[in-house]
Amino acid sequence: MENKLFYQDAYKQSFTGQVVRQEQDEAGNWYLILQQTAFYPTGGGQPYDLGTIGGKEVVNVEEFDGEIRHYLESPIEELGKEVFGEIDWQRRFDHMQQHSGQHILSAAFDYLFQYKTVSFHLGNEFLTIDIETESLTEQEAKRVEELANKIILENRPIEIKWVTEDELSQYPLRKETKVKEDIRLVIIPDFDYNGCGGTHPKATGEVQAIKILDWERQKKNIRVQFVCGNRVLVALHQKQKVLLELTKLLNTPEKDMGQAVIRLLENGKLVEKSFEQARESLLHYEAKELLENSKTGNEETIVTSIFQNRTIQELQKLARYVTVEDAKSMVFLVSKNEDRLQLVCARGTARLENMKNLIANALRLINGKGGGNDSFAQGGGASLITGKEMIQHLVEIIK
Numbered sequence: 001m002e003n004k005l006f007y008q009d010a011y012k013q014s015f016t017g018q019v020v021r022q023e024q025d026e027a028g029n030w031y032l033i034l035q036q037t038a039f040y041p042t043g044g045g046q047p048y049d050l051g052t053i054g055g056k057e058v059v060n061v062e063e064f065d066g067e068i069r070h071y072l073e074s075p076i077e078e079l080g081k082e083v084f085g086e087i088d089w090q091r092r093f094d095h096m097q098q099h100s101g102q103h104i105l106s107a108a109f110d111y112l113f114q115y116k117t118v119s120f121h122l123g124n125e126f127l128t129i130d131i132e133t134e135s136l137t138e139q140e141a142k143r144v145e146e147l148a149n150k151i152i153l154e155n156r157p158i159e160i161k162w163v164t165e166d167e168l169s170q171y172p173l174r175k176e177t178k179v180k181e182d183i184r185l186v187i188i189p190d191f192d193y194n195g196c197g198g199t200h201p202k203a204t205g206e207v208q209a210i211k212i213l214d215w216e217r218q219k220k221n222i223r224v225q226f227v228c229g230n231r232v233l234v235a236l237h238q239k240q241k242v243l244l245e246l247t248k249l250l251n252t253p254e255k256d257m258g259q260a261v262i263r264l265l266e267n268g269k270l271v272e273k274s275f276e277q278a279r280e281s282l283l284h285y286e287a288k289e290l291l292e293n294s295k296t297g298n299e300e301t302i303v304t305s306i307f308q309n310r311t312i313q314e315l316q317k318l319a320r321y322v323t324v325e326d327a328k329s330m331v332f333l334v335s336k337n338e339d340r341l342q343l344v345c346a347r348g349t350a351r352l353e354n355m356k357n358l359i360a361n362a363l364r365l366i367n368g369k370g371g372g373n374d375s376f377a378q379g380g381g382a383s384l385i386t387g388k389e390m391i392q393h394l395v396e397i398i399k
């Protein structure tokens, strides 16, 4: 334990350490072992420290077989007897704030509602704990948050005690400890007694603040998302920026934002609906115009048209409108969409030609596929011939 300087002094930011050895692990990554170190290795839910050793960036710190491996960006070339190490204090202090904040929040859940914490994750942006309950009300979350922040405001000491297994019974532990020897307790007097190997500040005031952000069901537990310390300010800053942008965009004060968004969404649906109606009537109008322009005096009109990039659905609607309008008409519509040719063949109820057979014949020319019935058929294939050639072909077969 005496080689773990972070246990003697969690505030130690730099140190000199005797070199034990430098070597590669199985994956070929270089690491350095020192006689003593202030670098905290990944453990107990707390991420590893970053910083520099001998001027090289530390990229990872892991404990392996009782030794702390400092993984460096590249090996130190001229390795002396001692090296100078400096930890990234901003990152470490953030971890201390978050980790102690988690102890306080977990203890508050336990104290007020006996919800036990079963797991803890300290992420880059926020933290989560899983608590043993299937539901959590807003009122409960609010009370827990208030108690946690009260403990911070009271600036209670955070004490560290090394105890033996026998001595454990003197303390009202929040949960059973995993280790059996060299047991380290992190204690907030009259509030929380907890076995933990992490780094903590000396008093709760340094945790600064705790804010619960959200929670959700996670199997049989509730996963609570929260931030502590300076991350509360960072989160507030981010949220404020987004909200200010939205208040400007929606021209609405913050408290009415929800209503404004609902109105916006409803309005969007109405616009979409009326757009759809307008498009339908436009298609209807287009169908009438096609029919009008195709009339030759002959009673049995054949409507033909060639388009670019129109969907098969649009062609189908157009063809339907034409044949409904004039039961004696027949309609061939073709659209060239990139390297594909799509077509619709339809006839009114007063005619007898078989559209399914007609289109099957035409699709052979373009290696196409399609289907339909006697009066209405559609299909598509490769654009091996032009739209005009396709129309000519259809008209010839019919004649």
Ligand SMILES: [Zn+2]
Pocket (backbone or CB within 6 Å): 044, 099, 103, 195, 196, 197, 198
């Ligand atoms: Zn802990």
